[in-house]
Amino acid sequence: MTSLVMAAFISVASVLIFGVSLSEEAGGLSLNFYDRSCPGVYSAVDKVVRTHVMNAPSIAAPLLRMHFHDCFVRGCDGSVLLNSIKSQKAEKVAFPNLSLRGFEIIDEAKAVVEKLCPGVVSCADILALVARDAVHKVGGPSWNVPTGRRDGKLSRDTDALTNLPPANGNFSTLKSIFANVGLSVKDLVVLSGGHTIGTAHCSSINTRLYNFSGKGDMDPALDKTYAAQLKIKCKPGDTTNRVEMDPGSFKTFDNNYFSTLEKRRGLFQSDAALLTDNEATSYLKAELQSSTFSSDFGVSMEKMGKISVLTGTAGEIRRKCGFTN
Ligand code: HEM
Numbered sequence: 455m456t457s458l459v460m461a462a463f464i465s466v467a468s469v470l471i472f473g474v475s476l477s478e479e480a481g482g483l484s485l486n487f488y489d490r491s492c493p494g495v496y497s498a499v500d501k502v503v504r505t506h507v508m509n510a511p512s513i514a515a516p517l518l519r520m521h522f523h524d525c526f527v528r529g530c531d532g533s534v535l536l537n538s539i540k541s542q543k544a545e546k547v548a549f550p551n552l553s554l555r556g557f558e559i560i561d562e563a564k565a566v567v568e569k570l571c572p573g574v575v576s577c578a579d580i581l582a583l584v585a586r587d588a589v590h591k592v593g594g595p596s597w598n599v600p601t602g603r604r605d606g607k608l609s610r611d612t613d614a615l616t617n618l619p620p621a622n623g624n625f626s627t628l629k630s631i632f633a634n635v636g637l638s639v640k641d642l643v644v645l646s647g648g649h650t651i652g653t654a655h656c657s658s659i660n661t662r663l664y665n666f667s668g669k670g671d672m673d674p675a676l677d678k679t680y681a682a683q684l685k686i687k688c689k690p691g692d693t694t695n696r697v698e699m700d701p702g703s704f705k706t707f708d709n710n711y712f713s714t715l716e717k718r719r720g721l722f723q724s725d726a727a728l729l730t731d732n733e734a735t736s737y738l739k740a741e742l743q744s745s746t747f748s749s750d751f752g753v754s755m756e757k758m759g760k761i762s763v764l765t766g767t768a769g770e771i772r773r774k775c776g777f778t779n
Pocket of ligand 1: 514515518519522553555619620622645649651653654655656657658699722724
């Protein structure tokens with residue numbers, strides 16, 4: 455028997471004997487990863503999230519965003535959670551991450567889980583679970599979070615700057631940043647729907663409102679009436695005030711974001727950019743007209759949660775999420 459045939463035989467045999475699913479093995483993640491080692495992890499994480507989101511529902515949005523920012527930079531490996539060290543500024547201090555909030559909730563969930571099963575559950579998995587549970591608590595869908603991610607040991611501010619999509623990104627920039635991590639145009643449209651919850655700093659839209667092409671003008675792609683309302687809340691140079699991402703419904707997870715977009719009231723250029731491409735526009739219309747947004751969002755989140763994960767013996771299980779062991 456050649457070694458190739460032998461390898462195939464062993465692989466098939468392991469499926470038959472141990473009941474290992476090949477599709478689960480392929481990503482290295484599985485839905486029953488902690489069944490034996492930490493069965494209580496899911497309810498423990500959910501409890502921490504419930505307490506915080508019930509107390510302040512606005513925290514759900516930044517927790518979702520944190521998972522997205524983790525996955526797009528070095529994969530979903532918890533690198534966004536690491537603190538800077540002497541020799542290296544971490545992702546956390548890169549400009550797009552300065553507005554992330556909720557790190558203390560991840561730390562709290564990790565501490566609870568460490569008590570339950572020390573050294574077993576990664577920070578990357580905890581973040582993926584927290585994001586799912588937080589969205590669900592504000593009326594959003596729930597989705598499968600296969601687990602088994604391990605934590606990375608490196609976090610570089612420059613990686614965040616290169617790999618996170620910019621608020622002023624045009625369609626081709628967004629498409630290629632998503633394609634780099636294996637996500638499609640449909641994923642881009644559907645996941646942009648995450649902007650149905652949360653708020654943004656005025657500084658994220660200042661240029662759009664006041665100096666779009668360097669001549670003191672406004673982005674012509676933005677609805678004029680809406681821009682006038684935004685200008686009341688956001689004065690030129692304002693770096694502290696915040697505006698609702700999905701006006702009137704920013705606390706609930708629904709498909710209202712897509713009708714906002716259609717009215718040219720998407721907050722960022724990246725939102726407006728989705729109207730500049732036919733394929734993206736057709737997905738956008740589909741999300742608006744059908745009731746599939748919840749399930750589509752779940753599908754794309756599950757896909758996003760698998761980006762370049764570390765599994766097996768790669769990386770480590772951090773003891774504290776802000777520090778490598
Ligand atoms: C498509 C490219 C994207 C760009 C350019 C982008 C950019 C931004 C920016 C600039 C903010 C405001 C930050 C601030 O001023 O405080 C923001 C907020 C937010 N983003 Fe995105 N984003 C994108 C995609 C996504 C995706 C894929 C998700 C989740 C799946 C997401 C979830 C959120 C949430 C929930 C907030 C509100 C955060 C809060 O309330 O603190 N975004 N985004």
